[in-house]
Amino acid sequence: MEYFLQQLINGLTLGSVYGLIAIGYTMVYGIIGMINFAHGDIFMVGAFVALISFILFALTGISLPIVLMLVLLIAMVFTACYGWTVEKLAYKPLRKSFRLAPLISALGMSIVLQNYVQAAQGARIKTLQPVIQGGFNFFKESDFVVTLSYLQIFIVLVTIVLMAVFTLLITRTALGRAQRACEQDRTMTALMGINVDRTISMTFIIGSSLASVAGVMFVMYYGVIDFYIGFLAGIKAFTAAVLGGIGSIPGAMLGGLLIGLIETFWSGYISIEYKDIAAFTTLVIVLIFFPTGFLGKPDIEKV
Amino acid sequence: MGKDLIQKSLKDSLFTGIIALALFGPIVGLRTVAKNEVLVVEPKWFVVLLIVIFCAVGRFFINLYTFRKEQRRGEQSSFGKAVSNFLDEKGAQIAIAAIAFSIIFPFMPFADRYWMDIAIMMMTYIMLGWGLNIVIGLAGLLDLGYVAFYAVGAYSYALFAIHFGWSFWICLPIAGLFAGMFGILLGFPVLRLRGDYLAIVTLAFGEMIRILLLNWYELTKGPDGLTGIPRPSFFGLPFKRYPDEGVETFHTFFGLEYDPMQRIIFLYYLILILALITNAFTIKIRRLPVGRAWEALREDEIACKSLGVNPRNTKLTAFAVGAMFGGFAGSFFATRQAFISPESFTFIESAIIVAIVVLGGMGSQTGVVLSTIFLIGLIEVFRDFESYRMVAFGGAMVLIMVFRPRGILAKRKPTIMMGKHG
Numbered sequence A: 001m002e003y004f005l006q007q008l009i010n011g012l013t014l015g016s017v018y019g020l021i022a023i024g025y026t027m028v029y030g031i032i033g034m035i036n037f038a039h040g041d042i043f044m045v046g047a048f049v050a051l052i053s054f055i056l057f058a059l060t061g062i063s064l065p066i067v068l069m070l071v072l073l074i075a076m077v078f079t080a081c082y083g084w085t086v087e088k089l090a091y092k093p094l095r096k097s098f099r100l101a102p103l104i105s106a107l108g109m110s111i112v113l114q115n116y117v118q119a120a121q122g123a124r125i126k127t128l129q130p131v132i133q134g135g136f137n138f139f140k141e142s143d144f145v146v147t148l149s150y151l152q153i154f155i156v157l158v159t160i161v162l163m164a165v166f167t168l169l170i171t172r173t174a175l176g177r178a179q180r181a182c183e184q185d186r187t188m189t190a191l192m193g194i195n196v197d198r199t200i201s202m203t204f205i206i207g208s209s210l211a212s213v214a215g216v217m218f219v220m221y222y223g224v225i226d227f228y229i230g231f232l233a234g235i236k237a238f239t240a241a242v243l244g245g246i247g248s249i250p251g252a253m254l255g256g257l258l259i260g261l262i263e264t265f266w267s268g269y270i271s272i273e274y275k276d277i278a279a280f281t282t283l284v285i286v287l288i289f290f291p292t293g294f295l296g297k298p299d300i301e302k303v
Numbered sequence B: 001m002g003k004d005l006i007q008k009s010l011k012d013s014l015f016t017g018i019i020a021l022a023l024f025g026p027i028v029g030l031r032t033v034a035k036n037e038v039l040v041v042e043p044k045w046f047v048v049l050l051i052v053i054f055c056a057v058g059r060f061f062i063n064l065y066t067f068r069k070e071q072r073r074g075e076q077s078s079f080g081k082a083v084s085n086f087l088d089e090k091g092a093q094i095a096i097a098a099i100a101f102s103i104i105f106p107f108m109p110f111a112d113r114y115w116m117d118i119a120i121m122m123m124t125y126i127m128l129g130w131g132l133n134i135v136i137g138l139a140g141l142l143d144l145g146y147v148a149f150y151a152v153g154a155y156s157y158a159l160f161a162i163h164f165g166w167s168f169w170i171c172l173p174i175a176g177l178f179a180g181m182f183g184i185l186l187g188f189p190v191l192r193l194r195g196d197y198l199a200i201v202t203l204a205f206g207e208m209i210r211i212l213l214l215n216w217y218e219l220t221k222g223p224d225g226l227t228g229i230p231r232p233s234f235f236g237l238p239f240k241r242y243p244d245e246g247v248e249t250f251h252t253f254f255g256l257e258y259d260p261m262q263r264i265i266f267l268y269y270l271i272l273i274l275a276l277i278t279n280a281f282t283i284k285i286r287r288l289p290v291g292r293a294w295e296a297l298r299e300d301e302i303a304c305k306s307l308g309v310n311p312r313n314t315k316l317t318a319f320a321v322g323a324m325f326g327g328f329a330g331s332f333f334a335t336r337q338a339f340i341s342p343e344s345f346t347f348i349e350s351a352i353i354v355a356i357v358v359l360g361g362m363g364s365q366t367g368v369v370l371s372t373i374f375l376i377g378l379i380e381v382f383r384d385f386e387s388y389r390m391v392a393f394g395g396a397m398v399l400i401m402v403f404r405p406r407g408i409l410a411k412r413k414p415t416i417m418m419g420k421h422g
Helices: A002-032 A039-060 A064-094 A100-121 A150-172 A174-184 A186-191 A196-222 A229-244 A249-270 A275-289 B003-029 B045-066 B078-107 B113-138 B147-164 B168-190 B195-215 B260-287 B289-299 B301-306 B311-337 B347-360 B365-384 B386-403
Strands: A135-138 A146-149 B030-035 B038-043
Touching: A002 A039, A002 A146, A002 A150, A002 A174, A002 A196, A002 A229, A002 A249, A039 A064, A039 A100, A039 A196, A039 A229, A039 B003, A039 B030, A039 B038, A064 A100, A064 A196, A064 B003, A064 B386, A100 A229, A100 B003, A100 B030, A100 B195, A100 B347, A100 B386, A135 A150, A146 A150, A150 A174, A150 A196, A150 A249, A174 A186, A174 A196, A186 A196, A196 A229, A229 A249, A229 A275, A229 B195, A249 A275, A275 B168, A275 B195, B003 B030, B003 B045, B078 B113, B078 B260, B078 B365, B113 B260, B113 B289, B113 B311, B113 B347, B113 B365, B147 B168, B147 B195, B147 B311, B147 B347, B168 B195, B168 B311, B195 B347, B260 B289, B260 B311, B260 B365, B289 B301, B289 B311, B301 B311, B347 B365, B347 B386, B365 B386
Parallel strands: none
Antiparallel strands: A135 A146, B030 B038
């Protein structure tokens, strides 16, 4: 029971990270119908920006809450630049091209980002000293002490706040309306006087900032990153997006939590060597038997 | 060309500079290095400054000289069309010339060990490209896990050759069959998915196979890899300087001096023949009903269904045939290296093969050759700049997609048409 509870806590934390990345996939898919293969690497760039800022702020001696806010902000801004640029360079010219062209371009972009970070920052893994330490312990008298660390609380809280802000943004603002309109019919939206290009750019900026927040959390939670983390995290987050129903934003969060739980329980109870297989198997099973996910709309092919 | 334009361009290039500063400032400008087990930041502002100036100035000149002209994209340029037409007309002669060149290549005066190794590597990629071209180019299925079949071929060849001591020529078809069977096994559940979902699922399968190879220690020796894979022999004549007692070797049989190059040249011809078989097979099968069904399926799946073509079986044959050739190439790889480990079968290999096929122009056999020479050449040229070569590679992928989404040689003409072309 205690073990189960611990896995649940860990799973929810991990799931928050995946969920934030998954939103980027699902938004881009909803609006331009492509799988943004480079999104995982955008997340990786966010983690690196966070790592660098943590090291720099450690020298200044600013108090922890302000540092956290600043790092989140810096990571969001700089990573958003990456998302914006990638869209402008690699996807925008291909918007009217055949279906697989943007996917291949995204693949190329993902290779570029990975190797660029490797060249600029070195191939060795980077370790960050723990930023937030300590936590609550439960069941102290049993054999297995369940720990809920402050860091985990921080991660889940930030995710909840961001989700709330983001939901408001999508449902209540002009930008959100424009975006939902673009998802339904881009040509018609353009005729209504909405700048479609700008809306798509904003989608990439928002998606990348959320991914960068996931990057900040990843680097704090694991404390170890390298230039390759985006690949696996990207696939898992994509699985989350599909599981929740691609195109659906609450679905992405739900899918993220589920993938986080599946992965933690798999490595907790079955086999830790094959923990990545768990995500891949889920992906395959979901796509084959359940392609619309939990909250997705069925995909009807028109002739 | 007024003041307005210059002002606009200046503004735009300033903006580009700011964005470049934001992009490269933290990642390039603040390099994290470990000192005494603690990460510290090492500033590199000069490099960032150079990059930013380069981006801004470059943007300024691009703006001035193109007058912000919208490029016509998605269409094949006149140059590409001319090359394509030229190749269509003189295709047969060029192909013969190319084959003749590849046959005499080992005897060229400059063909030393280094060139032969590159030639063998290129041939392997050409063969893989031709194999994958069946799946992507003909049947239109984007397979991002092709390396899985390459791996299955390599491992099944290695395991049969090591444990049973069977010769290359017996193990080769077995490895191909195994890979083909895997193709059917993996393809069966997933082939009804749409294009981009299929791509992701095949990617997942490719990674699953690699993780399996990495962790199934009893069979695959995990990350240590399999060593001592037998080298191929020339119809039973081994290439050895000091053969075992009573065994005739290649050089004694033909009365030659022993030279390690003999084995390299033999390997070269081996992969050349294997690649040409792949090519001949593809050219033939395109004209058969199943090949025509692949091309039709690529163009319009719903129309095919209504005409009574079974999409799943048709796709499955393409997948299996492509996988089989991947398996052949894998067994060649195993016998050439004499050592294989899961490290050789990472996702990046799949990406390279996909890039070769797509950049060459899906469905074009000549395109595969051209883009292999271009891309593998690019990776070779950048060999001394180890960390930048994959950046250049990925950049080339993006650029070609942006400027020529159909690839260098786009061939969408059906192989067989009714009417006067028929």
